[in-house]
Amino acid sequence: xxxxxxxxxxxxxxxxxxxxxxxxFQALLDHRPLRLELFFAKGELLLLCCMLSATxxxxxxxxxKHLAVYRDFVGFFAAMVVLVAAWxxxxxxxxxxxxxxxxxxxxxxxxxxxxVITGGSAVMLRDI
Numbered sequence: 001x002x003x004x005x006x007x008x009x010x011x012x013x014x015x016x017x018x019x020x021x022x023x024x025f026q027a028l029l030d031h032r033p034l035r036l037e038l039f040f041a042k043g044e045l046l047l048l049c050c051m052l053s054a055t056x057x058x059x060x061x062x063x064x065k066h067l068a069v070y071r072d073f074v075g076f077f078a079a080m081v082v083l084v085a086a087w088x089x090x091x092x093x094x095x096x097x098x099x100x101x102x103x104x105x106x107x108x109x110x111x112x113x114x115x116v117i118t119g120g121s122a123v124m125l126r127d128i
Contacts, residue, residue, distance in 0.1 A: 041101030043092030045108035056122035
């Protein structure tokens with residue numbers, strides 16, 4: 001169970017964050033300050049949140065029957081993250097959407113934390 005969670009964290013979560021590393025490299029080359037808004041203000045992290053939470057559903061399909069209450073609990077939060085993150089990304093992409101970069105960055109980070117917790121929980125529930 002821990003081995004599978006470790007693989008999930010490395011190959012899904014961390015590799016999913018690699019594009020943000022290149023944003024930082026480019027900012028350093030352009031001599032711009034590294035701020036959260038630089039990395040997350042456009043809402044791209046919300047796409048990663050959708051992906052992590054949506055894959056949690058796939059892991060929850062293999063959950064044993066005796067863990068149905070836990071499966072439903074984690075599944076509810078995964079569904080909420082998918083819906084809220086998708087809505088937030090849609091808002092970021094419209095002209096009248098979310099125009100406060102600091103707010104978008106902080107909100108994206110919180111959604112990412114929740115999606116990692118729900119995704120990791122789904123991975124662990126599958127192997128119990």
